[in-house]
Amino acid sequence: MHLAHKVRDLARTSRLRLYLVLSVLSIAILFAVANHLVHTLKRQGRITRFLQAMIILENYSLTYRRLPTPTYRDPMGRVLGSWRFATLRFAGWSRWDEWPRADMNAAWNAPSNRYIASQRFIYCFASDVLRTEQLDTNIFAVTGPGTAFDPVRRVTLGDLPPDTIILVEVARSHTHWMAAGDLDIRAVPEALTAGVDGDGFHVAFADCSVWFLRRDVPLADVEKFFTIAGAARYDRNETLGRYVSVGTENGGTENGSGLFSRGSR
Numbered sequence: 001m002h003l004a005h006k007v008r009d010l011a012r013t014s015r016l017r018l019y020l021v022l023s024v025l026s027i028a029i030l031f032a033v034a035n036h037l038v039h040t041l042k043r044q045g046r047i048t049r050f051l052q053a054m055i056i057l058e059n060y061s062l063t064y065r066r067l068p069t070p071t072y073r074d075p076m077g078r079v080l081g082s083w084r085f086a087t088l089r090f091a092g093w094s095r096w097d098e099w100p101r102a103d104m105n106a107a108w109n110a111p112s113n114r115y116i117a118s119q120r121f122i123y124c125f126a127s128d129v130l131r132t133e134q135l136d137t138n139i140f141a142v143t144g145p146g147t148a149f150d151p152v153r154r155v156t157l158g159d160l161p162p163d164t165i166i167l168v169e170v171a172r173s174h175t176h177w178m179a180a181g182d183l184d185i186r187a188v189p190e191a192l193t194a195g196v197d198g199d200g201f202h203v204a205f206a207d208c209s210v211w212f213l214r215r216d217v218p219l220a221d222v223e224k225f226f227t228i229a230g231a232a233r234y235d236r237n238e239t240l241g242r243y244v245s246v247g248t249e250n251g252g253t254e255n256g257s258g259l260f261s262r263g264s265r
Contacts, residue, residue, distance in 0.1 A: 046138070046169065046202060047210055052091070052122045053139050053167060054208040059090040061156040069151050070143045071180045072104065081108030083141060083149075084123045085178040091122065108178035116178070123177040137177040138196060140170045144185035146227035148206065155228075162207035164231035165222070169202040171195055185226045193217055200245060205236070217243035 061067055068083040085108050103112035123137045143149040148157075148166050157166075168183050171194065175181035183192075193215045195201030200214040203222070213222065221239050224230045 046196070047212070049122045049124075049139060050167060050169070050202050050204045050210045051208070053084075054204050054210070056087050056090045056122075057166065058157050058208060060087045061158070063090070065156055066154045067148055067156065070141055070149050070182050074105065079180050080104075080106065081178050082180045082182075084137060084139070085116075088121065108176070113178070117176070121177060125173075135176055136173055137175055137181075138169050138171060138173055139177075140168055140173065140175075141182040142166060142168055142185060142226050143182045144226075146229055147185060148228065149182070153228075157206050157208075160206040160228060161231040162205060163225055163234065163236040164206040164228055165203050165225045166206055167204040168192065169195055171201070185223065188219065188223060188226075190219060193219055193222070206231070211236075211240070212245050213240060214243045214245050 057067060068087055070083055071079045072081055072083070072086045073079055085102070086104065088102070102116055103110060106112050109117055118135070120134060123139050124134060125136045125138045141149045142165055148155060148160055148164055160166075170183060170192065173181065193201055193213065195215065198215065200212055200217075202210055202212050203225075204210045205225075217240060221243075224234045224239060225236060
């Protein structure tokens, strides 16, 4: 009888250990799934912001028959703010008329623009983790000689080769969404491809498609599409296609390739 009790106790202990292990594994799996879901939702939010930014640029382009200059200035040539602020009227914000009128004759951080500067718009960094960054932007225009935002050129989105990279995702920019600040092709940081989460970054093309490129993409290959001439010479599918993350966590498309487009223009 004593031996039988020991056997039953051992079996009971083994079952409890098994239940404990299974419980820990279940919690770990649930945590991993939840973490993946949060990561997916945040990336989806960043994709949406890039698409909205491209729609704004397209509306501006159709209205003025050109893309905006990277900055807007006063008559003395002093920089007042970014193209992100200058194009905001094309965002279709339903409550815009209820807010204090944007003062385009003053700097973005002037008292007359204080209220708007305190608001989060689509250009703001999509994060709820770092409160100090909530008004910063991670959407930068590609600027410099030969780019779509070259100030000496006057082009519309429709004039550009569809493979031209217009916008890039810049992590930890420390740049308010209304302030001047973009990616100059003469000073591209090596860390650009790491992106916000360390695994890659988004780029938006002239045809309004958005790609998520893995961090192992050669920066030199990305830079080929920063200029209009380069985009006309190279094919993004051949050069960059292999570095597009696969899976619907990147926004998805018809072919599930991690690409996103709102459709051809």
